Amino acid sequence: MIARSIRKSSYPVIPYITAGLPDLDTTGKILGALAAAGAPAMEVGIPFSDPTADGPVLQQASNLALNAGFTMDSFFHNLIKWCSSIPMPIIVMTYINPLIRMGMERALSRIKDSGVSGIIIPDLPRDASGVYRMCSSMGLDLIRLIAPTTGRQRAKEILSQCSGFVYAVSVMGVTGPRDELPDGLVKQVDSIKELTSIPVCVGFGVSKKAQVNGLLDVADGVIVGSYLVSNIMSSPDPVKAVTDAYMGLVG
Amino acid sequence: MRAYFGEFGGQYVAETLLPALEELEDAFNRACQDKRFNNELVSLMGDYVGRPTPMTHAKRLSEHFGLNVWLKREDLCHTGAHKINNAIGQILLARFMGKKRIIAETGAGQHGVATATACALFGLECHVYMGEEDIRRQHTNVERMRLLGAEVIPVKAGSATLKDAVSEAIRDWISNVDTTYYLLGSAVGPHPYPTMVRYFQSVIGNEAKKQILEKKGSLPDAVIACVGGGSNAIGIFSAFVDDPVELIGVEAYGKGDGMHAASISFGTPGVLHGAYSFLLQDEDGQVLPTHSIAPGLDYPGVGPEHSWLSATGRASYVLVDDKEALDAYALLNRLEGINPALESAHAIAYLATYALRNKGKTVIINLSGRGDKDLDIVLEAGI
Numbered sequence: 001m002i003a004r005s006i007r008k009s010s011y012p013v014i015p016y017i018t019a020g021l022p023d024l025d026t027t028g029k030i031l032g033a034l035a036a037a038g039a040p041a042m043e044v045g046i047p048f049s050d051p052t053a054d055g056p057v058l059q060q061a062s063n064l065a066l067n068a069g070f071t072m073d074s075f076f077h078n079l080i081k082w083c084s085s086i087p088m089p090i091i092v093m094t095y096i097n098p099l100i101r102m103g104m105e106r107a108l109s110r111i112k113d114s115g116v117s118g119i120i121i122p123d124l125p126r127d128a129s130g131v132y133r134m135c136s137s138m139g140l141d142l143i144r145l146i147a148p149t150t151g152r153q154r155a156k157e158i159l160s161q162c163s164g165f166v167y168a169v170s171v172m173g174v175t176g177p178r179d180e181l182p183d184g185l186v187k188q189v190d191s192i193k194e195l196t197s198i199p200v201c202v203g204f205g206v207s208k209k210a211q212v213n214g215l216l217d218v219a220d221g222v223i224v225g226s227y228l229v230s231n232i233m234s235s236p237d238p239v240k241a242v243t244d245a246y247m248g249l250v251g
Numbered sequence: 252m253r254a255y256f257g258e259f260g261g262q263y264v265a266e267t268l269l270p271a272l273e274e275l276e277d278a279f280n281r282a283c284q285d286k287r288f289n290n291e292l293v294s295l296m297g298d299y300v301g302r303p304t305p306m307t308h309a310k311r312l313s314e315h316f317g318l319n320v321w322l323k324r325e326d327l328c329h330t331g332a333h334k335i336n337n338a339i340g341q342i343l344l345a346r347f348m349g350k351k352r353i354i355a356e357t358g359a360g361q362h363g364v365a366t367a368t369a370c371a372l373f374g375l376e377c378h379v380y381m382g383e384e385d386i387r388r389q390h391t392n393v394e395r396m397r398l399l400g401a402e403v404i405p406v407k408a409g410s411a412t413l414k415d416a417v418s419e420a421i422r423d424w425i426s427n428v429d430t431t432y433y434l435l436g437s438a439v440g441p442h443p444y445p446t447m448v449r450y451f452q453s454v455i456g457n458e459a460k461k462q463i464l465e466k467k468g469s470l471p472d473a474v475i476a477c478v479g480g481g482s483n484a485i486g487i488f489s490a491f492v493d494d495p496v497e498l499i500g501v502e503a504y505g506k507g508d509g510m511h512a513a514s515i516s517f518g519t520p521g522v523l524h525g526a527y528s529f530l531l532q533d534e535d536g537q538v539l540p541t542h543s544i545a546p547g548l549d550y551p552g553v554g555p556e557h558s559w560l561s562a563t564g565r566a567s568y569v570l571v572d573d574k575e576a577l578d579a580y581a582l583l584n585r586l587e588g589i590n591p592a593l594e595s596a597h598a599i600a601y602l603a604t605y606a607l608r609n610k611g612k613t614v615i616i617n618l619s620g621r622g623d624k625d626l627d628i629v630l631e632a633g634i
Contacts, residue, residue: 049537050523052421053265059408072535096263097522101536126262126269147267172267173426
């Protein structure tokens, strides 16, 4: 479902937003607005106390959401509503610990049963085959990341346990806008494409229309997170701010 | 090399770091087999760190508790704590790998000072992440690091303590993994760190075992050490794991209910900083704030090998609170003329409980560091 939606999209830019920022009601409204703006799929992040792969923007977003009272119960309560009212696939992004705490299998099936299409876990264990088996038996896409440092053998291993799309990390580093993306990125995307038939989407660091345009020449999709989330945090009207920011990238 | 201790440990990290962990494990394996590496390590441990450290028979403390107490004097290591054993070992490994930029995290500042020292010794660039709260309460160590030529980078995020300093060091490593060596100071983090840190700290246990056999002629009944991340404890435990010796790790019970850092006693298994281990977390898997008067113990996680030693029943983990640690700090000063770090004072404090049911037994305490750095905290507490 995710792969098809990305392939069908004329401008496949996948937004990432932190759930519960500023509150879960607003998160629902933002998702609706982004779907209406043509997003082919949407990533919703579960805030985490210790987001080691995230830069300052998403760290702050996590903190604010947790301080505003985010809980897993309220998240699941809302997630079902979002998934049933929004026609585009929803992807949950979460660090692994909240899933482990709930029990991996129980957590994944709750996510699946809410109507979610895929999951991204940035700190999966090296051997993620257990998690992959659970996801694939439930029909939940497990979207894996490939980094600039990932070797060919490891990339093959990852791709053999990956569905929906593969998330090509553009930069060596944490999430957050960059003025320029690395020169080797085109080659990196090409080399992943040689190994797989599922869509290759690029994320980390993207905040400008020119970057999106450039990336869509080589990749099947682009993921934009910190840039949109910073717009949510800086505006009194977050729904409008994030929709405007998204439209500015794709329009 | 095994990446797990039972179910604990592993590598739960961003994909960007996996090749670096592989490279590290490979280099560590080769270094362990390398004659020159080992000769240099042994020679620096002797001529620079000042090893072997003494084993002191604490006569007045023994009388006080009705026990036979021996102190393994890591406080007499160069820089004043056991942290230098690991810092020197890993800095040699960083050189072996050709890395020129060193980063580290620090809580109490002891690991930061040890790393800055090792970097000064070899002329390497050094950046130490330290929580703002810890910078405030351990400022003498901050000044020492600066004198040694290191840059101390304040961490404001979260609780601004050790946990957040580790997170920030990991972020730096993800961003600079090609050029940078992450010199992790405790037996935590993703494989191979817990194994590697134990290897470099096992010198404590190996010496202690030899010394107690020479001085007393038999093994001790128990070995006691404080546990934050758990590097000094695993270092001394490692030599006694296969012996009939009770192993006791002392966790920081802080101010008690809900304000402590006792991960094994009150935590549940989870993933923090790349490893699966006991963790202080809420029902949603969010990591909880911690408190200990000893900054080096103020950490919500614990090394995976300790989780395993606890789960298998091989070691037991007990509690000492802030007040008991402060009293033990004063007691050791008065009875033995030895000023322990507040971290190590937790191990001393447990003797009171241990003595209740073990009169006359022989105990080795790992006195992991000296307490000059804690004078402000102790005076503030009115001791």
